[in-house]
Amino acid sequence: MSSKYHYKAFGLSIGSDIEFPELLRLNTGEIPDVIIRQGAVPDTLEAPLKNGIRYQAKQDQLLLNLDGIARFHVRCGNRVTVAKAAGAKDKDVRAILLGSVFGALIHQRALLPMHASSIRVKDGCVMFCGASGSGKSTIANTLVRRGYRLNADDITVVSTGERSQPLVYPGYPAFKLWEDALMKSGENPGFHSRLRAPLKKYLVPVTQDFNQDALPVRKVYVLLPHNKDTIAIEGLKGIQKFAAVQHQTYKPKFVKFMKSGKNYFQTVSTVSSQVSVSAVHRPITPFLPDRLADILEEDFSR
Numbered sequence: 001m002s003s004k005y006h007y008k009a010f011g012l013s014i015g016s017d018i019e020f021p022e023l024l025r026l027n028t029g030e031i032p033d034v035i036i037r038q039g040a041v042p043d044t045l046e047a048p049l050k051n052g053i054r055y056q057a058k059q060d061q062l063l064l065n066l067d068g069i070a071r072f073h074v075r076c077g078n079r080v081t082v083a084k085a086a087g088a089k090d091k092d093v094r095a096i097l098l099g100s101v102f103g104a105l106i107h108q109r110a111l112l113p114m115h116a117s118s119i120r121v122k123d124g125c126v127m128f129c130g131a132s133g134s135g136k137s138t139i140a141n142t143l144v145r146r147g148y149r150l151n152a153d154d155i156t157v158v159s160t161g162e163r164s165q166p167l168v169y170p171g172y173p174a175f176k177l178w179e180d181a182l183m184k185s186g187e188n189p190g191f192h193s194r195l196r197a198p199l200k201k202y203l204v205p206v207t208q209d210f211n212q213d214a215l216p217v218r219k220v221y222v223l224l225p226h227n228k229d230t231i232a233i234e235g236l237k238g239i240q241k242f243a244a245v246q247h248q249t250y251k252p253k254f255v256k257f258m259k260s261g262k263n264y265f266q267t268v269s270t271v272s273s274q275v276s277v278s279a280v281h282r283p284i285t286p287f288l289p290d291r292l293a294d295i296l297e298e299d300f301s302r
Contacts, residue, residue: 003015003017003032003035003036004016004017005017005018005019005020005025006025006026006027006030006032007023007024007025008023008024008026009023009024009098009102009170009171009172010102010106010113010152010155010157010169010170010171010172011111011157011159011169011170011214012033012034012109013026013031013032013033013034014026014032014033014034014035014036015032015034015035015036016035016036016037017036017037017038018082018090018093018094018097019090020097020098022094022098022172022173022174022203022205024172024173024212033078034077034079034080034105035078035079036079036080036082036097037079037080037081037082038081038083039082040081040083041063041071041072041082041083042063042073044056044063045057045061045063046058048063050253050256052253054066057104057254060075060076060108061073061074061075061076062074062108064096064100064101064104066096067085068085068087069084069085069088069092069093070082070083070084070085070088070093071083072097072101074101074104074105074108075108077105077106077108077109077110078105078109080097080101082097091194091195091196092196095195095196098172099154099155100251103250103251103254104254106155106157107251107255107264110263110267111157111158111159111267112157112158112249112267112268112271113155113157113249113250113251114127114129114155114156114157114158114245114248114249114250115129115130115131115136115154115155115248115249115250116128116129116130116136116152116154116155116156116220116248117136117137117140117150117152117153117154117156117175118140118150118151118156118168119140119143119144119149119150119151120148120149120151120211120213120215121218121300121301123216124217124218125151125156125168125215125217125218126218126296126300127168127217127220127221128140128221128223128296129220129221129223129244130222130223130224130248133225134223134224134225135225135282135287135289135292136154136223137153137154137177137181138177138178138181138184138185138287138289139289139292139293139296140153141175141177141181141204142185142289142290142293143293143296143297144175144206144209145185146293146297147209148209149209149210150173150175150206150209150210150211151168151170151171151211151215152168152169152170152171152172153171153175153176154171154176155171155250156168156171157169157171158217159267160266160267160270160271165216165217165274166216166217166267166270166271166274167214167215167216167217168214168215168216168217169214170210170211170212170213170214173205173206173207173210174204174205174206175206176195176201176203176204177201177202177204178200178201178202179200179201179202181289182202184289185289187204192204192205217271217274217275218275218276218300219275219276219277219299219300220244220245220271220275220276220278221233221277221278221279221280221296222244222247222277222279222280223280223282224280224281224282225283225284225287226281226282226284227283227284228281228283229283230281230283231280231281231291231292231295232280232281233278233279233280233281233295233296233299234278234280234281235276235277235278236277236279240277241272241273241277242268242269242272244272244277245268245271245277246268249264249268278299280292280296
């Protein structure tokens with residue numbers, strides 16, 4: 001069965017019978033790396049290695065159940081089946097697909113999804129990592145407004161492959177920004193659609209300022225809000241670098257129950273040994289994105 005829609009995201013070609021307005025269209029002649037279909041999803045996995053609150057996992061499989069939205073079956077890094085709940089909104093289903101579902105699929109493909117936004121800097125890529133609310137999307141958006149190109153927001157996919165220098169793949173041309181971040185940048189949230197109905201978080205398309213090339217990783221910054229009024233960049237070394245990269249993995253709980261575990265630790269080791277990693281301590285309040293962007297831009301431009 002051929003796919004109705006064809007896209008590219010996270011370095012992968014995607015054939016889907018679900019439409020994704022967020023993604024880049026792809027020539028239909030290419031054989032997809034990933035197939036997304038709507039259909040029957042099993043209630044349980046046979047002999048799962050993990051039973052979570054909303055998911056079950058085993059080698060090469062994840063079953064994700066979100067009440068009122070959909071059930072998702074992710075298999076072998078190349079196939080996703082979606083059983084949409086009655087009355088569920090399409091954008092809610094897509095938000096989960098482009099988040100947790102692709103996070104699991106990327107782990108299944110033995111790639112490293114990092115909880116990071118990233119921008120193109122000349123011939124390389126700079127990544128901003130951190131927990132939700134740390135400011136990674138806001139900083140990337142601030143720098144894109146200064147003329148840099150967005151590479152990915154929220155999830156940045158890293159590969160080492162046959163190379164010693166890690167590469168990052170482009171995500172898709174949109175930011176996920178909270179209402180206050182949009183307002184601080186001078187934009188009206190009303191011009192954008194909410195990512196999901198209950199959240200005051202918006203999907204902000206990026207057009208000409210989107211990178212579409214695989215790029216070597218130049219620097220990784222881990223944003224760490226603190227209760228001081230100072231901004232400081234601290235270069236990490238040795239085991240600190242490894243721990244920082246490992247801690248910034250997107251959906252790390254999926255690694256343990258998939259065959260990607262061994263490759264995962266090798267990739268984390270390669271990234272931490274080959275790339276400059278710094279902790280960025282910034283005030284919780286006031287959060288001054290332009291001031292922080294000035295300091296980061298000076299650092300990665302050296």
